Amino acid sequence: MIRKKVDELNNWTYKELAEIYGIYDYKAYDKEITRFSLIGSPAESASERFKKLDNKLYDDILKEVGIYEKKYYTNSIMVDEESPLTAHEKIMYEQQFHSYLNAGIITHIWNAGIPKNGDYRSLAEYFIKLCKHTDIRYFTVSNIIVYCEECKKSYIGSKNETKCKYCGNEDIEMYSKITGYTQRVSGWNDGKLCEFKRRNEFKL
Ligand SMILES: [Zn+2]
Numbered sequence: 647m648i649r650k651k652v653d654e655l656n657n658w659t660y661k662e663l664a665e666i667y668g669i670y671d672y673k674a675y676d677k678e679i680t681r682f683s684l685i686g687s688p689a690e691s692a693s694e695r696f697k698k699l700d701n702k703l704y705d706d707i708l709k710e711v712g713i714y715e716k717k718y719y720t721n722s723i724m725v726d727e728e729s730p731l732t733a734h735e736k737i738m739y740e741q742q743f744h745s746y747l748n749a750g751i752i753t754h755i756w757n758a759g760i761p762k763n764g765d766y767r768s769l770a771e772y773f774i775k776l777c778k779h780t781d782i783r784y785f786t787v788s789n790i791i792v793y794c795e796e797c798k799k800s801y802i803g804s805k806n807e808t809k810c811k812y813c814g815n816e817d818i819e820m821y822s823k824i825t826g827y828t829q830r831v832s833g834w835n836d837g838k839l840c841e842f843k844r845r846n847e848f849k850l
Pocket of ligand 1: 815
């Protein structure tokens with residue numbers, strides 16, 4: 647789990663990051679008889695639990711680096727949810743690490759809504775280019791779906807939604823991807839709820 651802001655990460659080399667993940671000598675290991683797989687883990691509970699434990703043990707350090715209040719560690723190769731990146735910059739940064747892991751790796755484009763002017767064709771062409779010309783293996787546009795308990799309508803909304811855009815009722819439920827799959831947000835643990843609130847909204 648990487649807990650550094652992206653501007654700090656940009657100064658790290660592949661070697662340093664590979665050492666963090668224990669894959670520094672990956673190519674050498676691959677020649678050995680014993681094979682192994684490296685997977686990215688969702689760690690919905692662990693990312694919160696480890697942070698709670700570290701807050702007790704290392705509160706001074708975490709306050710110094712400015713992440714004491716953050717209730718979780720950001721998963722896997724993902725950049726911090728508040729990092730000031732465009733969707734393209736986030737994809738291009740994270741895709742560099744996809745080839746290091748055999749499974750479980752995912753890049754989220756959070757809360758992007760629908761493409762500008764409803765131009766799905768251009769978006770599809772862009773995604774095809776990504777698949778052809780980058781190392782990205784698995785990516786997803788992870789929108790927030792708002793469901794109204796009153797009028798029973800659903801729509802793509804924002805994390806700040808407080809009432810149904812159709813009938814104005816406040817009895818709404820939000821659904822989003824906790825990691826790789828969609829869940830009711832109100833059922834998430836404190837760490838993931840904190841992450842949900844911190845997730846930037848991207849434009850496509
Ligand atoms: Zn409604």
